[in-house]
Each structure stands twice: as structure tokens, then as C-alpha cells.
Amino acid sequence: MALQPDSARPSIPLDRQTRAELAAWVAAHWDAVFGLLYRMTRSRHEAEDLTQETFLRAGQRRKSFTRGTNARAWLMRIATNAFLDARRRKQVARIEPLVDERRIAHPDAPATARVQNDELAQAMEAALGELAETPRLVFLLRTREELSFKEIADTIGTTEETARWHMLQARRCLMEKLENWI
Amino acid sequence: MNRIDCAQARELLLAAEVLAEESLSPELQSHLHECQACRNTLAKLHRMDEQARMLPPPEASESAKQDFLQQLRPLPNPARPSSLHWPFALRWNASMAALAATLILLSGLAVWLLISDGTSTAIASDTVVDRLVNWNMDLADAVTPQEQGRIFSQSASLQQAMDRNSTPASERDLAKQLLENGTWLKTNTDPLDRAERFGQLADLLFKRLGAAVAKGDTKAAARLSRYLGLVTSRGVDTHLDRAESSVVDQPDRRHRYHKAAQKRAELREQLDVLLKQVPDVTRKQMLRELGLPHPDRKAQHRNHP
Numbered sequence: 431m432a433l434q435p436d437s438a439r440p441s442i443p444l445d446r447q448t449r450a451e452l453a454a455w456v457a458a459h460w461d462a463v464f465g466l467l468y469r470m471t472r473s474r475h476e477a478e479d480l481t482q483e484t485f486l487r488a489g490q491r492r493k494s495f496t497r498g499t500n501a502r503a504w505l506m507r508i509a510t511n512a513f514l515d516a517r518r519r520k521q522v523a524r525i526e527p528l529v530d531e532r533r534i535a536h537p538d539a540p541a542t543a544r545v546q547n548d549e550l551a552q553a554m555e556a557a558l559g560e561l562a563e564t565p566r567l568v569f570l571l572r573t574r575e576e577l578s579f580k581e582i583a584d585t586i587g588t589t590e591e592t593a594r595w596h597m598l599q600a601r602r603c604l605m606e607k608l609e610n611w612i
Numbered sequence: 613m614n615r616i617d618c619a620q621a622r623e624l625l626l627a628a629e630v631l632a633e634e635s636l637s638p639e640l641q642s643h644l645h646e647c648q649a650c651r652n653t654l655a656k657l658h659r660m661d662e663q664a665r666m667l668p669p670p671e672a673s674e675s676a677k678q679d680f681l682q683q684l685r686p687l688p689n690p691a692r693p694s695s696l697h698w699p700f701a702l703r704w705n706a707s708m709a710a711l712a713a714t715l716i717l718l719s720g721l722a723v724w725l726l727i728s729d730g731t732s733t734a735i736a737s738d739t740v741v742d743r744l745v746n747w748n749m750d751l752a753d754a755v756t757p758q759e760q761g762r763i764f765s766q767s768a769s770l771q772q773a774m775d776r777n778s779t780p781a782s783e784r785d786l787a788k789q790l791l792e793n794g795t796w797l798k799t800n801t802d803p804l805d806r807a808e809r810f811g812q813l814a815d816l817l818f819k820r821l822g823a824a825v826a827k828g829d830t831k832a833a834a835r836l837s838r839y840l841g842l843v844t845s846r847g848v849d850t851h852l853d854r855a856e857s858s859v860v861d862q863p864d865r866r867h868r869y870h871k872a873a874q875k876r877a878e879l880r881e882q883l884d885v886l887l888k889q890v891p892d893v894t895r896k897q898m899l900r901e902l903g904l905p906h907p908d909r910k911a912q913h914r915n916h917p
Contacts, residue, residue: 446849447880449684450873457870460677465669478676497881554663573664579629598627604660612659
């Protein structure tokens, strides 16, 4: 028996095939999509909404997905567009910080290797949060999702050269902020 | 080759798509070979990119994920009864199940008597496989253990029918698989196990369908389409629907469920590709047997592959 939705919750009618495919994509890629959107929006609530929006759009456009190609990259492009659309519609408010910056220890303080790794991760998150949106987006799509500059450019609606320039800006800023860590 | 200075090298490194040294331009590689400072910059960029890749994911929004999945619901199908079964499958009571089983046996026997002069072995063997497919479907639909037992009791006569007819080797293979599947269904009632099992049967039928299409055997293609339509809707889809609620809190079962659903989706894609390869007349017949609407016609939504 299929799950019965809460009567107060909106329901999304889809044919059986789409529902099955969507469920499979959610199982495989929800966390990664949410991770990207969380780092972009800096808001859990906003990221959850956009993640749902991403998978809804994927369900509507599933026929445009070519089997055998990278489903994750395709979903990341949809997620990026969902984020950019939301940004165009309204200012995405920063509701909660991604890290508690008070917890970041001074890099020269003695620490165990594990604590240092955690602190480096926190420092990286904080540094990412301080980047401008587009360089941050390009950096994340390149390093974590391994999209090429061409794919990134197609996704955000710019040229490959501009995408490369944003990456340069991102790395330059991060190198400065993380000078004592890397 | 142009020589570059450290400022130029740094800019090129910051903008590099791939930081592996062998992927860099010859000018940059040459500069790095001579400049320790720039090699240090490359090493730092490696560490920074690596750190970004290793960042732990934010705490997963499991509740949002489940919330989303719960919002997905099937399209309403006014033609379907309230049960999730095939449109004309009824919730039989015990006496109706017995009556249906008797009718199936009698019709099979009548056909066998009509053709027992041995001149129509192809038709006889088709009928045996038809009966075996229907028997599997009835076992899948059975509600009570008593009903299941009654339906399963046909297995002996089905085995005899298989043995009596000069079934071609290829059909015998399919018949044997169907008999084994029915025997398995008798003792395995978990919907997820059944969905997976029927999925394997669907894959087998699809392979045969592909072979029939490749040979241009339209009769076999129509027959196999009918079997595939039955197995996917009453075998796979019905049991996936039943299994859905049981997998929410169990990660292993959830993974299996999604894998089975993914396979089901892939089968539909493969079927779409296959249908494009056949002439229009054959395609219409196959769509009819599969229970799929013709793309040119508005159709009532049915549970379909």
C-alpha cells in the first residue's frame, strides 16, 4: 500500500514511472544536491525547499535526461538553476551561519590531528561562506561535483572563460583566507 | 616556447581546470620545473581543492527527503478498483477463486483435447505458456493462504501439460521458468522479494521480446508483449506499491526498493527504444498487448510498464 500523505500536505501527482525514477534519484543524490544548495544559500530551510524544487523539476524533465550520462551532474545543473531562479525572485536571506566561527581555534594552537582536520574543515566552510556567490558556486561545482568549466558555463549562462575567471577569483580568495591552514 | 614569470604562472594555476601537472601547458610545466615557489603554490592549491572535496556533507535533511517522497502520489485512475491490482482482478472470495481455478483447468483441458492430434504443437505450447503466465498472476494476486494453496494445486497439471506437449526447446525453457516462479511464489509472500523476482522475469521476457522483434516474428512479439504487460503491472508494480510503506525505516530494504524501482524505470526506457524499431502496425499491436496507450490517442491512465 502506498504511503498516504498528510491531508494538510500538498501532493504531487506523477505517473508511476516518473515516481519510481524520481524516488531512485532522491535515494542516490538528495544529500549531494542538498549539500550544494546549503552551501550556496547558507540556510537550511531555503536549501530544503530548493532541493525539493530540484527533484520536482527533474521529474518534469526526466525525458530530457540521456541514459548513460552523468545523472548527478544533470541534477546539479537543475539545482544551480533553481538556486539562480530563487535568487532572481528574491534576496536569499542568510538565516543561520554554516559554522560557529567562535569554535575555530587559532591555527598555531596545539591540537590533535583529528581536531585540526575538523578545524580546517570549519575554516574552509567559513572561507567559502565569505566568497561572492558566483565564484563560490563555480568553485563548488568544479571541485566537489567535477563539472567542467564548459558545463559550469552552460549551467550558469556564461562563457567558459568567465567561468574560469570566477574559479580564479574563488581560489585567490580562499588561498588568502586559508594561508595559515594549507 | 614562451617563457612565463611567477605572476603569470600563478594566474594560470588559479584558473586551471585540472591541477595535475601533466595537464598544464608546456610553458607552465617548464616554469614549475624551475621555480620552487610556484611548485609550492601548486601544492597548496592541491591541498585546498582536496579539502573542499573532503568537506563533510551538511547534516542530511532526512525529514525533508521523506516529506518529499510522501508527497509523490500516483495519478488517480478512475478505471481502477480501490485495490492496487490489475483492473479486472477482483478481490475474490474463496468460492470464486475455486470456480476460477476450475474454469482455467477446464479451458486448458478443452484446448488440449482439441489439438491433441499433434498438428498444432505451436498453439498447444503457446497455451501452456499462457496458462503458466496466468497461473503466476493468480498466485501473485491471491489474498489468503487458502486461495494461494488452491491456485498452486494446478502446478501438477501444468507440469503434465508441459510434458505432454512437444513444446519447442525455447518455449520449454520459458515454461520451466514460469513453473519455478510459481513454486517460489507459494512460499515467498514478501512484496519486495516478489517485486525483485518478477523484475527478473520481466527482464527475461523483454530479452525474448527483443529477439522476436529482431526476427520479425510479429505473433511471438504480440504474445510476449502480453506476458510482459501482465508481469510488469501485476507482478512488479503491484508489489512495489505494496512494499513502499514497509521500507521507510529500514535502510537495507529501502535501498533494495529503490534499486528495483530504478530497474523498472530502465525497462520502460528500453521498451520505448524497442517500440520505435518496429513497424507501426506491429507497434500498435504490441502497445495494445502491453496495456500501453498509443501516443496518438488520449488514453485513460492505467497501470502500465
